[in-house]
Amino acid sequence: MNQTLIELLDTRVRAALAAVDCPDAPAVIQPAGRPEFGDYQANGVMGAAKARKMNPRQLATEVLAKLDLAGIASKVEIAGPGFINITLAPEYLAGLSNLALTDANMGVPHPPAQRVVVDYSSPNLAKEMHVGHLRSTIIGDALARVLRFMGHEVIAQNHVGDWGTQFGMLTAYLIEAEQAGDVALSDLEDFYRRAKQRFDEDEVFATHARECVVKLQGGDAQVNALWQKFLDVSLHHCEALYAKLGVGLKREDVRGESAYNDDLPVVVADLQAKGLAVESEGAQVVFLDEFKNKDGEAQAYIVQKQGGGYLYATTDLAAVRYRAGTLHADRVLYVVDARQALHFQQMFTLSRKAGYAPAGMSLEHVGFGVMLGEDGKPFKTRSGGTVKLADLLEEAEQRAYALVSEKNQEMPAEERAVIAKAVGIGAVKYADLSKNRNSDYVFSWDSMLSFEGNTAPYLQYAYTRIASVFRRVETFDTRAPIIINDEAERQLALALARFAEALQTVARETMPHFLCAYLYELATQFMRFYEACPVLKSEGSVRDSRLRLCELTARTLKTGLGLLGIETLEQM
């Protein structure tokens, strides 16, 4: 299989359109809106008819006469003003399932491979990770996994905040703490708070902190060693959370802001040389007339502060140069808070103008909204503080443990804990990933852990039901073909065949929620099949076929959830 179902139908319908003298008309294939319209619908005829001032139903009839779907569709008919409704043949769908069972990539075609940089998570290493880092981390991770699965070369980059004045303060405080024999780096948040307090209250300390910034930036060995030590501790903290979350980011993926230090003066000088950056109010500024300020004039984009300091704009420009010049990326995804949308638009525009990003390199801001509490206001603790990511995940596991215990009172505590981890963490991740990332989303323990509807536990449960079947099966033909007799089987096979489409959409739109919606649909179709078609109690080739269908469903669910970074369980 080298194309998805939609691509196949698109090719065939376009060929038919071309045969009736509409060579450039798009087929506009979509999954059918209602069951009675079949499985897919082609909507392109109406547009083509309009362009040629023809009667759409008449044209549809002509297209239908030329449309070759032999062996693919069992029914093709014209409906409404000129829709072509396509119902796929059971034998064809069975064939696709059989193919997917033997294919190493589960029947998912690989598009031309690209080198894709995915910039995600990017916590500030001065502090502990909090809920604000959750979305970038798991959305980015899911996208990286999907792109890799589709055969792309993914370079994950953790653009951590490891530079800036706050690190002067922290190293100064680290010196103090070490002298006092108290290296309390176990709680980063507390360490930061104490350092900040010293900075605000003690002028001598504040001066020392500023000196440390200068020393750090000047390459002073002692301060740099302390800085490295601090980063190491902070990164360990992040990695512990990545491990708990099942996020694949590794130490070698870290390429922090500091990595671009040497290139910052070069960038500014280059922008000046190109006549893009000019001095304004003591700062180096690029005026972009693509963007207007409050007075309707070209908006200023600062690349160097008055006093010579650099900003994130400079760092990001340097990163573009690196990703283009050294990494030769075809595509760069920035999985960053939607509030930075303007910054990215400006930065992308300037990167093009300055020639840092070649025309063939796609720069995409994968923005997302903020997490809200159930009151609709930004997600905070009862006391109004920032919620630590570690605390959130801990609570997820605890809540899941309580629920697992309710359902399995006789189960050993150890097993319950394993299930609780997969379910709790999975629920948190899925609740986030299943929503359109563009909008803010309401974080609700109750709905994500209700285990009903479009949730991770529902999908995990579907998987365990299959696992349970295979625990009970004694013997069957593990190479038996899938044969479709029942409509529930056909619907399940159709859902299975759409896996590739879902992944393709996710990769193209950088929207993980399409994969979630797909998996939910697949699980729902499986549940219906499971209710309607006895597996172990059936006999002969039907039993073998149904077991094979179960097998492919399980693999697809496991693979799909895996691409979201969510574990499956044999039992729950």
Place this chain on the structure above:
RNA sequence: CUGCCCGUAGCUCAACUGGAUAGAGCAACGGCCUUCUAAGCCGUAGGUUAGGGGUUCGAUUCCCUUCGGGCAGACCA
């Protein structure tokens, strides 16, 4: 003031270059366990897609406008 995002069932969310009667889940109500895990399945009810105008065979989707919410807009990221 300017720009971006958003407004869909009581609640949380879908709707893939504009397609047919706008779909799910929760909550509500009614069915289904001597049969592979009922964390399930089936059914009922619930809508002027914030309001108004426009484009066309067709608009939740595109354009204009009003209202409401969020965010951003020169030295934080």
